Amino acid sequence: MKNAKVPIIGFAAFSGTGKTTLLTQLIPILKQQGLRIGLIKHSHHNFQIDQPSKDSFRLREAGASPVMLVSTHRRAIITEFQPAREPMLDEQLLTFDQSELDLILVEGFKAAHFPKIELHRPSLNNPLLYPNDPDIIAIATDYPLATPQSLVQLDLNQPELIAKFIIQQFHQFKVRT
Structure with a gap:
């Protein structure tokens, strides 16, 4: 993303998987760590x-x-x-004020090329996205999956651990105290 001035990480999943629910849990945790969080959400409506x-x-x-x-x-x-x-994420970043942010979370924009965490619930019977998306760096799931060792698996029901993973991935953040 050439127009990203701060790190961005996306959350990709089929509708109904819980992207917004997870984000509403993650944002306060990340803010408690001193991070200033922005969010861009893609809507199909x-x-x-x-x-x-x-x-x-x-x-x-x-x-x-x-x-x-x-x-x-x-x-x-x-x-x-x-x-x-159809909006393009990189275009939207041009108009998004990033001057006072440490991290931008993105919901949707599955086809864009930037780091993403896939959310997957096997009970919904949707296919996994990671085999066709090299930008997926982790998968958050509510049931253990047989995935490559290189793909980090996170517990979808443990937002504190997902926040810890995000902070570790972007260790260059200057966490304010």
Whole structure:
């Protein structure tokens, strides 16, 4: 990823495997270690972050793009893709403020080339991704798998151990105390 200014690590899995659930557990653990975490999530849906009755929605519908909505608590920038197209992670990194981050976690973008942890639950009967993705550095699973020794296996139900693995992988982080 030529536009990554800080380390990035992805979480790749089929829908319903628990990517978001794991990330909501990992983020507080990593933050407790002093890491400043950003996140980019790929969605396959035509999502709306503003409401049809709100001014920002009406201004965007009138043709403004991008639209920035800002308050004392947060900022959102809404940019329309014309024509609609599949987003590329490296392009999105250009517009993602990385200046105060230590690590970017990425949910999705399975086809992009960057380090990823695969999440796999054998009970869901989905195929493993790692055989066709050389960027997968570990697999987090809820049941032991027969995998190559070079592929680290993590317990999907132990987010503390997954966080420890991430920190070990990116030991160049300057963990603040």
